[in-house]
């Protein structure tokens with residue numbers, strides 16, 4: 421979605437009623453963010469909106485990007501926000517071989533997740549822990565409950581601590597396991613893309 | 623949409639929970655991802671000098687061995703080829719950027735508006751990766767005068783500062799925007815042609 425470089429658009433202030441509703445949307449979509457919402461979008465700080473190409477709105481406070489939204493789709497976290505709160509977003513993991521494809525803007529395909537280095541939810545919906553990778557290989561947690569198509573997901577990578585992409589699932593994680601092929605996340609926001617590099621100055 | 627203020631917020635931790643992340647000063651990615659950019663060597667140098675501990679963790683022989691052992695020989699070869707291509711591309715882009723900088727000029731033009739009234743127009747800053755709007759703001763603050771970005775007929779933009787401040791602007795640019803070499807700044811003078819007859 422952000423393969424090309426983006427030049428910063430003009431910022432506009434978000435009305436406080438809209439800011440409240442965005443906070444609600446965020447905590448509804450990402451319940452694990454709820455305890456941190458006052459830190460991420462403080463009630464008293466001015467939230468700004470920046471229009472960027474392809475009908476995407478980026479929300480930020482000062483020069484800190486927080487989340488973005490394509491038209492009226494679900495709010496997705498900017499990767500810098502994911503890095504600040506990595507355990508609060510449903511995550512899956514790709515194997516090492518898939519990293520360079522994802523970082524060049526390619527669609528994430530199922531084999532990158534079903535191979536030995538990939539990780540998907542266990543399927544046991546009772547299981548809940550803190551999401552994401554840890555510094556110790558094998559200790560990362562990639563969810564109990566299977567994720568449905570259309571759900572937002574953070575993409576971690578084998579051998580890396582920080583996440584490398586975020587996007588919406590075009591295939592549910594159960595189906596990924598069953599089929600083992602096909603596109604899983606299209607149009608992701610990934611490290612080094614236009615949104616990542618967008619200069620927000622101050 | 624109904625808004626339920628307050629209902630959404632369970633009591634959160636009082637200490638900030640946000641992690642602080644070091645990003646690469648060269649390619650901007652988390653340093654563990656530098657290997658996928660085209661500037662690996664530069665990234666390594668930067669990391670080693672600024673964050674030696676992080677450098678050792680990421681680039682130690684053990685870490686590299688663990689990282690590649692999971693790839694097949696063929697996949698490793700392809701990845702290497704890909705990395706090499708990227709490096710060449712990055713080098714070419716850098717060379718091009720350097721060439722643009724060498725051949726670009728910032729023009730500081732003194733323009734006479736009325737009798738003894740001057741404005742100073744600055745153009746060509748974009749070639750040095752500078753944002754006209756931001757620089758205009760800096761000028762305004764520095765010289766406590768009107769400073770704005772206007773479109774010029776040839777298609778680009780220029781910054782128009784009220785008053786004759788050519789020399790001050792040159793000095794200010796050299797001091798604050800070190801990307802511009804001194805030789806690439808040119809001071810010119812222009813009189814507004816108001817009626818072609820000479821007096």
Ligand SMILES: [Zn+2]
Pocket residue numbers: 646647648649650651653655656659665
């Ligand atoms: Zn780097």
